Amino acid sequence: MERLSFLHKAERRAGGRRPMAIVGVVASGNLEVLVERVLPSTECVVEIATTAHGFGEVWRAVVADFVERRSPGGLKFSINDGGARPDTVALRLAQGARTIEIDTL
């Protein structure tokens, strides 16, 4: 298991009021993303435990783009990854950010 952690400044606080959301499941090529609203509203943390070793730079790029495009201020993302491709990771991050901003889901 490789563990990675990224801390970013976010432009805006993520929308909605839900304290927590979870999307995805841990399986081969898939991942779960636990989203918790536990940080100051200009911070975003993404913590990853992945079975695929040596992809730190790709994770760094995916996470940086995600933060820039979605501005998930105040959110901590905890990821358990079963070796998902970057496109799946990007989709799950976006889904996690969307889910926590919908108050009546």
Added chain:
Amino acid sequence: MTDWTREREARDARIAAGRAFADGKVVARESAKALLEVIIRPGDRVCLEGDNQKQADLLAEALARVDPDKVHDLHMVQSGIVLPAHLDVFDRKIARRLDYAYSGPQAGRIAKMLFGGQIALGAVHTYLELFARYFVDLTPQVALIAAVSADREGNLYTGPNTEDTPTVVEATTFKNGLVVAQVNEIVDRVPRVDIPGDRVHFVVDARKPFYVEPLFTRDPGAITETQILTAMLAIRGIYAEYGVQRLNHGIGFNTAAIELLLPTYGERLGLKGKIATRWALNPHPTLIPAIESGWVQQIHCFGSEVGMDDYIRARSDIFFTGPDGSLRSNRAFCQTAGLYACDMFIGSTLQIDLEGHSSTVTTSRIAGFGGAPNMGSDARGRRHPSAAWLQAGREADPDRAPALRRGRKLVVQIGETFGEKNVPLFVEQLDALALAEKLDLDLAPVMVYADDVTHIVTEEGIANLLLCRSRDEREQAIRGVAGYTDVGRGRDAGMVRRLRERGVIRRPEDLDIDPLDADRSMLAARSIKELVQWSGGLYRPPSQFRNW
């Protein structure tokens, strides 16, 4: 004195020799090899019918068993290298030269044989291009074809899988060639005459159906969320944007996802009747929900698809059917329709380079392209306008006087940034170039040329190449949708941002696409069984696609 009828006399001599193995025109399957040994001469051009779907399999196997002392140095001119027997004829030195269009399952072996020099390659064509050459410089002396049934006069019923047969027969018979058909059965009266008997010289009673590959069946169960996201991008950012009514789809899962999203996502966007109404397309099972929901007005087919015959028969308002009620397909006409009468081609590929050239050829596999290069190209001879075609032309060349401005066909390459086994879709250089060098080819086997491609769609967004004004912009537009591949990560972030502001690159959020909609519950059918239900039980999938 010049003898102007040598070809005819030669043909008549061959027919006379073949009669020894025939009862009238009918030949028993056991005599097929012996027949071929007397009617084919060394050096002949032979068309062994077979494409990506139907196969004259019995005749292929018979040809592969002939005595190479009697029959050798043949020049095979055929659509598909698909069956092992198609290459066995080269292994056994029965054939020497090859001109073809498609080789799916044999792509690995054909590559080895080309490297090994057992095959002298003419060219890898598109179907329509090879058909055209049948009438100019690759006219067959002998055609070995397949049909469903024949009567004793040789009238043939080719049924739903008519495909290449009329074209092959036309080119062969009317230029002093000889036509041998394998048929599933001999009948007193064929259900309809697809090929008149006077064009057919021998009929081999195969006593079994010719092989058909269910190449166009995509199990909805295998469609991924990324493919759904990508399909939503295409529907919203291209189909809706250009109002594409007339089109062709490739066979990949990306386009299958589009077909299954029309009655759900497309419906939600209010696009029914406005897009995707008229098709040049095989009868894709994944299009059933859209047809049943009233999206589709008309479909012309290259071939049929295994299990779809009863459904097609019951939907004759949509499909082209004969007096017997079954589908009439025709590859040459459908390819022509795709070239001239469709405003869009959308399909997947294996590699796209920085200019936008794409190819499914890799260094170890030479698949050929079938119809894709034809469908995926702008028809320079087109003269009739349509809204989509004019809009694309305007985007490409906004400054020209409208009355003198060509329209453009939309040629869309769609795929995920990483394909099977995490192989990146985007590359600095196509493998096809290395292959061309290795085989000393004049042309690299490119499926769709960069100057024909108008859009590239991935889960990252749409790159509209029509709006690019320089080579640099084009490269950055491509890098901008290449995601986290090496090509994608090599992008110039500032330039990509500016291209996005101009709408050259459009991301899912620019098109108001919610990532939560990228869910399989959005598919109109999620399994083969649900397709069967949509069809009211008329679609009968082959056993490998059933779990019941």
Added chain:
Amino acid sequence: MGLDDILVSLFPFGHDVVVADDGLILGSGFFAAERLAEVVGLAKRTALGVEGALALAGRLLEILGRSPEGPILVLLDSDSQRMSKRDELLGLNEFLAHLAKALILADLNGIPTIGVLYGHTAAGAFIATALATRILVALPDAEPEVMDLPSMARITKLPLAVLQDKARDTPVFAPGLANLAQTGAVHKTWNPSESLSAQLQELLMQLDPGGDRRDILGRERNGRPKAAEIASRVEALARSYA
């Protein structure tokens, strides 16, 4: 220790326990004067299929109908469940569950159920029999095996040696009596050189009327670090809504 020796040591006052051709153990025996134990079980490493499970359950129901005082012993030297198309076609899961239910019901009716694992057992047969008793004891040469290491090596694609190495650090996956005991499945290992009858009587004296304590045992023996705590936390949360 063979079955015959076990029966002699368990029932010094006589027994009529027999092993039928199909491997089922049925009968009863006096482990003390006037104290009768009913006996069911599987011998000779027999796989448990639909017929066997139904026959054993039938005997248990018949015993329950008599409301006996004494314990029910489940003697076990079995294979796993019988792995066949026919057994699954007929719904083996229901047959095995039915047998387990009969054992659990006996216990709930106040008839102590005691598993005696003297040989091999595995998978579904283990769950349906010995693991459905109140107390499971074993003899030292018992070989319980939930999953054998070669199969595990095949499925996990890990070399056998690696698995054997990992098995040294944790009792949680590898087969064997010691591992099962450590996780709390086996309460006690009997000493074969002493009277089994005496050990049985001692066990019956110590029977705790409380519920299933195997997870607590597993924690005490460092075999299952979390099960007891997780179960009790969920239990408390669920109760708080009642």
Added chain:
Amino acid sequence: MTEATLSPPLAGAPSLISWYEATARQRLAALLDPPSFDEFLGPDQREVSPHLPIFDLPEQFDDGMIVGRGLLDGCPVLVAAQEGRFMGGAFGEVHGAKLTGLLRAARDIPGVTVLILFDTGGVRLQEANAGELAIAEIMRAMIEARRAGTRVVGLIGGRAGCYGGGGLIAGCCSVLVVSEQGRISVSGPEVIETNRGVEEFDARDRALVWRTMGGKHRRLIGGADLFAGDSVDSFRAAAITAIQRAEPFSQDVLAAEQARLKERLSRFGACTDATEVWAALGIERPELVPAMVTDDFITLANSKQEAHRGAR
């Protein structure tokens, strides 16, 4: 009996989300009255398996088992749902203990119903001993709860089916709801093939797998009480009905089950294939059963095999 009378599925409509395809959380969200679900030891508690790191395998924050409470049609229920895509929904130490705890509480809550959404390949082999024992503890707790009057309804229709020890737990429930996709079996197809050869069972023959272990067969032989279509709506409706059907556990129930299973053996014991069983049930064209749509099948099943009330 035709294979073609059901109207096409209206895809995309939330009322027709596929049970088979949904995640455990999606199933729960759609099954219960919104937004009534309350989770115990949710993912934010991070109660993960302590054993997976030994194998360098990824953890899931809920260890593939979601437990909690909610309302079904206004009635309070305790729920447990397995995530079949994580480790094949297999029982491990934490995964199993969550269900054990839920059932132990249920025993002492008068009149409560427990819903179990099975989706499991059986025992998680990386923690096989703990998983095996968890299954035994769950069965024990379930029977104790049922004896105290708790109704336990099992719902089976997930990707992983209900295999191994999961099948035994299912056999202890008061009522079972199954869909066509819900396979119930102790030994899986690959296990049978590996142990007995491909002649005994060809695990790649999907039609054989589904007709031997699938929901239609289980409903027809009485291994399940209610048949549901593959939608969360259909499962919800069936679960509501199932609660009414649940009977308390007793010695009489076991005696009735003994008689039921004995009759099954004598009626079908000589059959070698599911189609023979169905023919023995008096189904005229058994070969058409696999392709039958839900409503037609339910009508057929009800006419051939009455649900055995109080016999499990």
